[in-house]
Amino acid sequence: MHIKQELTERHVLTLTVDNEAGTLARIAGMFTSRGYNIDSLTVADISEDHTTSRITIVTKGPPPVIDQIIAQCERLIPVHKVTDLTEAGPHVERELALVKVRGAGDQRVEAMRLADIYRARVIDATVNSFIFEITGGPDKIDTFVTLMREVGLVEVGRTGIVGLMRGSESS
């Protein structure tokens, strides 16, 4: 007998949650305890009175599992609202990355040239290194990081994805 693999879809969920102790652990732990995937997770306080946070989770699974994930999130007491951006229609996704490269001569020139094409900004420089700041969709950042590998990548820090619905309504 072998374990069967299932076809999965990528979904971006945003959750509006109470900003209280344990909320993040409750959500992240629910994913682990029920065997769901988390590709990325971001969380930040979003309200003026600091009582509410927005969590963006990128997950993947077969469609019925995605539906269960949403239902299980909604079941948690501190979760007020769950929106599946992938299902809800047009939306934007952005991520920020800091990318450190080391090199000299041509490598250095090439790194700068690529950064320019990708609209990455230099936020730190030494004689033999740069840190670039780049924002964009996950694909753009993936490609940029792959290219930087060729010219001397040292390390990367990524924020994970945040997303919002397009248009005037809140998600």
Next chain:
Amino acid sequence: MNEDFTVPEKSGAEILIDTLVEQGVDTVFGYPGGAVLPIYDALFQHTKIRHVLVRHEAGAAHAAEGYARSTGKPGVVLVTSGPGATNAVTGIADAFLDSIPLIVLTGQVATNLIGTDAFQEADTVGITRHCSKHNYLVKDPADLASTVREAFAIATKGRPGPVVIDIPKNVQVATAATDVKRPTASRFSPAGEADYSEINRAVELLANAKAPILYTGGGIINSGPEASAALRELAELSGAPVTSTLMGLGAYPASGDAWLGMLGMHGTYEANMAMNQCDVMLCLGARFDDRVTGRLDAFSPDSIKIHIDIDRSSINKTVRVDLPIVADVGAAMRQMIEVWKGRKYKAAALDDWWARIKGWRAVDCLSYAGSTQEIMPQYAIERLFAATKDKAPIITTEVGQHQMWAAQHFHFDAPNKWLTSGGLGTMGYGLPAAIGAQMGNPDALVIDIAGEASIQMNIQEMATATQYRLPVKVFILNNEWMGMVRQWQELTYESRFSESYSDSLPDFVALAEAYGWKGIRCSDPAQLDEAIAEMLSYDGPVMFDCRVHKTSNCFPMIPSGAAHTDMILNSDEVSGTMDDEAKALV
């Protein structure tokens, strides 16, 4: 403004107890320890709250479950930090899976010690996070009252469940003003009535069905006695047959005409065949558990499925349904009845359907080979039922074959009379649950139908029954085996009985006497009725060691991974092996 005005202050422990009283609590099941001493001091000789001292914290949690399930009120547990809390975890997880409302109060080390591996420190909120409906760590006595109020609302409303409140010792001692009004959060809004568009559609489907079935579950019990009443009326109006999960027994009377018996792995042939062959399935407060559905791709393949549940996450979890309705099942059934009557629907002509059901019933799937030499376990349950049915007993069980035989051969006509660990399947549940049920129903006859292995898991609670003079009866179907394990080994592992023999059993009669109980032993079918009568007439706790046939198996049975139509009716049909796919399913 009077600047000198000082609000009265109380300690966290006092605020806690006051709030419990305000919430209508009269019974707490607990066990003391260092981290809850301030609370125990506030409880000392309390006039409104009766504390029941258990002998192990698992017993406290299961007793609170038994109290809750039999009274419809939330059960309250009080235990100390560290081992007190971890001992209660099995009961919390049990209540979570069976949707039982519990408030579990756990002591915690002082806030300044949290995270230092202090004496008797355990991360209780971490440990219980995924086996409770919600939990709290309270860091300020001023938050206690509002936390406790919200906890009661969460535990009892919507789909009920256990809520844990972890209270550090310094928070119990520190004082706070008693008039602080924290906003009672409105963040919890359970589903109530259903949308009429959905109800209309459900009624239409049911009224036009040629082969409908009502598949009912524990949600109806949780929704309250009115929900059971509504179910009876809906069954009457529609003429549809009714089956139930293990957790829903009693919602529809077993003596009712439409009753098919329990469904699922050890359900009746007629219930499982009707589920498989129906054209419209109305699922009411049940959750398509794997013990109910069997092989998913063969589960009721041609039916239109309507699912009414208060918990949206129970809908479309394992089985796709055609009409999902998120609502309180009692309210939704009342709406269906109203629409049904308003539109003057008649029960459809279901003669053909009932004729087929009659054919399945004729199989007589619960029959078994009798014996004059030995007590057959099924016979023991039948006789116990016959002797007690007029007393409307509350039955608790442990876990194993005896539990399934009780579900099959003991019949319930009312809700809240059947307390069993369905979801978690916790051996050791039955005795403490019986104690809790007896506390909540002092005049009721409460019987734990037990196995000789399970009963040993919380045997220490015998002393609790003795202390509070609770006349609970423990009726052990003693087959000297972990029968359910032995049965699976016989059916799937070619009778390699690995570690399933109940060796070195205690003398249950002597044990009963040691705890101040009465002990009765019976092994002769001819004397069984008399022995049961002796048990029932004794005004005090009784342990009944009923020596039954040792190697009986519980049938019918749908082997794991099989379809409803592949039910094994008796041991002649058993092969003794199973392929890996099936073995892995359970």
